[in-house]
Amino acid sequence: MTETIEEQTFRNEDWYAEEWAGRVFTRCEFLEVDFTEAATKGVVFTDCRFGNVRFNSSRHTDSAFTGCTFTRCNLFDAEFTGCKLVGSIFTDCVLRPLKVLGGDWSFAGLPGADLRGTRFQGVRMREVDLTGANCADAAFADVDLSAAQLHSAKFTNADLRGSDLSSVDPYNVELTEAIVSPEQATVLVTSMGLQVRG
Structure with a gap:
């Protein structure tokens, strides 16, 4: 069963090297979160906001980040395979x-x-x-x-x-x-x- 999360704020979370599959996030905020070496597969983020999130060396497969905003995020060595980022905006990010x-x-x-x-x-x-x-x-x-x-x-x-x-x-x-x-x-x-x- 798909886990659906709406309008929640995640702050200072440590998700280092975690693996996510099949989750759905809508209008959520991720602030100062560590996604380093994390992996997503088939995860959907819609109209979410990412601020100062570390995506270093993360891997994303068949996931979607639609209408999202990325501000001062670090995507050093990140990889997106078959992902949908339609309408997402990147500001002051390391890419x-x-x-x-x-x-x-x-x-x-x-x-x-x-x-x-x-x-x-x-x-x-x-x-x-x-x-x-x-x-x-x-x-x-x-x-x-x-x-x-x-x-x-x-x-x-x-x-x-x-x-x-x-x-x-x-x-x-x-x-x-x-x-x-x-x-x-x-x-x-x-x-x-x-x-x-x-």
Whole structure:
């Protein structure tokens, strides 16, 4: 039976290396909680608030954090596999190194985030907000970035192969030494108003 918890506040809890499965949290607050090396599987957090929570080296599989806010949280070496973070917002969080494999991060807010060296593989990130984010040396492979907000984002030396770059404005996004496929290069050149002819 699924355990459902609503509108509760958890403060200064020590959940180091705990393993959770099948729990549902709605409009809960997690403040100064230690999730270091914890693992969730199929856990659902809806409209929850995380403040100063330590997610270091935590592992999340098929879990959902929808409409959640993360403020001053530490996600060093955290990993999300097949997770849903639609509409969640990250503010002043440590997000590197972070690994995201599959899942849906559409409408997530990561403005100004330091994502250097992070890895996003096969993730749906439609309309994600990466305004001013530093994604240098990161990997965004086979990622759906359609309609993403990318103004002033930096993708220096990033691997973007296989991703939807239709929202990238080469005049407003730093792409120095970024790695793209020939097909993506054509998209970028076209967005600059150039014509590609044989």
